[in-house]
Amino acid sequence: MLWDFATALTPVADADTPDAADFYAGLLAASAVEKFDVEGTPYTGIFAYDDVMSVAADTATFSNVRPDEGPRILPLESDPPQHSFFRGLISGGFASSRVAGIEAQVRPMAVEMVDAMVARGSAEFSQEFCYRYPTRVLCSFLGLPDEDWQFHHDWVAELERRTGHGLNAPTESLQEALAPIIPYMLQVVAERRTDLGEDVISDIIRNGSEAGLDDMAITFMGITIMMAGHVTTTSGLSNMVLRLAKDPQLQAFVREHPDRIPDFIEESLRLEAPQQNMPRWATVDTEVGGVPIAQGDNILVHFGSANVDPAHWPDADRFDIDRANKRHLAFGRGVHQCVGAPLARMEMRVALEELLARTSSITVAGDVQRITWPRMAVEEMPLALTAA
Template sequence: MWEPEKALADVATGQAPDHSAAYAALLAKGSVARYSKGEGQGTWGIFSHAEIEKAALDTKSLSNVTVPPGTPRILPLMADPPEHGAYRRLVNPFFAPSKISAAEEVMRPIAAEMIDALIGQGDADFASYAYHFSTQTLCRFLRVTADWRIYNDWSSEMERLTGSGTATPGSSLPMDHFLKVVPYIQDLIDDRRANPGDDVVSGFIAGEIDGQKLDDQAVTGLIIALILAGRSTTASGIGNFVRRLATDRKLQDFLRANPDRIKDAVEESLRIESPQQEMPRMAVQDIEVGGETIKAGDSVFLNYGSANLDPTRWENPDVFDIDRKSKLHFAFGRGIHQCFGAPLGRMQMRVTAEELLRRTTAFELAGDVERHVWPRLSVEKMPLRFTAA
């Protein structure tokens, strides 16, 4: 048995030279490890691409219902089959290609206006753009009636309190803060019942699961899932990608001259710096993983960031290569719990890069970058200096 606590602690506190070096050390030891040797309930990490792929597809042994009974669940994230499938069938149509194309027409002008304002300052913090753009455009996507800043501030505090915005296995959500947003969402639901449209919230209200309309609590849970998952992951993806462009002038110039390759660069950025580095599961029956026995009741973390840097799956995994033939990374998960908002997040990253590159001839770091590295890999402060086109 080997213990990964030190390596993971170094990642979490920023003491590791970089997260990829820590993952390389973990992968060299094995594909799975128990985080501590204590008696009773165990906590495990799975690190290799092959074992995570199997675990992500194993919904019989590993549950996504990771909060204690009585704690509000964020659906469909914290649901198992068959309940999960019913919710996904309700949600998925709102993220179809036609819906994303329509959303892009609304979001691109917002990106352009916000980026123009930053360029006009000469030097500006791009991390604030990433969070404000992702929140503002998500609220437009939901046709939110309240000020988008309310949701931005609420989400930010949820992430601070939990480390990721959701609960880890066996833990409860910070209920006092969690409930603060509910009155605003109830106002949104009431407005949409009175003024239905073709938006996501109206669709949730009109939709059915097992022949039954969703009550307000269920609709609220779906909206919260979209806000929590959509804001931070997208903002992190944007920040990570723009930081790389700001520090790699050759890549920046290439994409400015070849905007059709921005999509490929987005995928490689998501692979090499996955916004969500791990996701929790709860073992509901004993399971063998990498020669170790994970017991029923044990907590399990699927380390997607590690899988995306596994040298047995990726040649030169630390190299940013937009010509990789395979784009099948774990940034948005795998299997039934693959992020339903992935098409929206990819589009928001692409649109940001397109508008930023189009409006500049160059941009570079103008100061120190502050990063959050665990369990979410993100940029929290990033001063950039822009040269306008």
């Protein structure tokens, strides 16, 4: 079956949603490189594991720099050698000692939110928890007030809507979506300049001072972290909780063996990569898998498809918590491989630990709505929760 990309952009009822392995099976068996349009914009999709690995590694041919003049989301929208400078400004914030410090701050948040839902016995889990909790984690990480989470949730959601989950080129309407956050973040940067702390904005100011990084550049790096860390983790968590709610046996196993939560997380990320693909732009005429690509072409590298390529993964479509190979591509590959992965893994683990420990059963209690591409997520998920 060839994936109907246009339809996949529309929320679908869960029962109608093929899983990623079904979605990509036809493409992987046929050309594994496919040209298609999304709302008039042409793309070349790269789907096979080997092709995805080589495109992600070849930053000279496949650039992360958008060809337009819009503001840059850094370090994501940069290429080597500049990329390592921008990445180096933030990477220390994701060191294990720093992530452990954030864990101590966010575990009480997870407990408080889970307890409120369990006390009620039901929740619309996607909106109530999956959207809210990662935003609160990011507020902690960036050193922002916890009560500002709704503001951040709202501007990121608006940006997602206006960019078609990142697929549409930046336009004036994108600038409008960023209008509330730019002055907010500029103010935060100004305050941090006089009072540096143990947060990632302070890291950027410290590490970027010699290079003379100005306030707007620092502002955009803060914005990048909020954007890149929010909907991805939201989506991952929502996919994981839906899987548990639909599979009582798996749920009971993971509840009884909380030490296996990290394995559960990795296999979920493999089968249902929250960010199914990421864009690249061809810097020269080239080809992938025998399919010609012209200089300037828009490319979509499908990490979600590489993760279920039967040529690489035995029983690719099977959820296997014991799978030995955990080197999935949900966090990407190459120089842009997700810098936030340690934080994401920690916050998803903490959420699942608290959710499973505080319940004896989680079941689906109404209609579920999913989106599948370019993000795979559960948008609506009514759950019944029984206290432990």
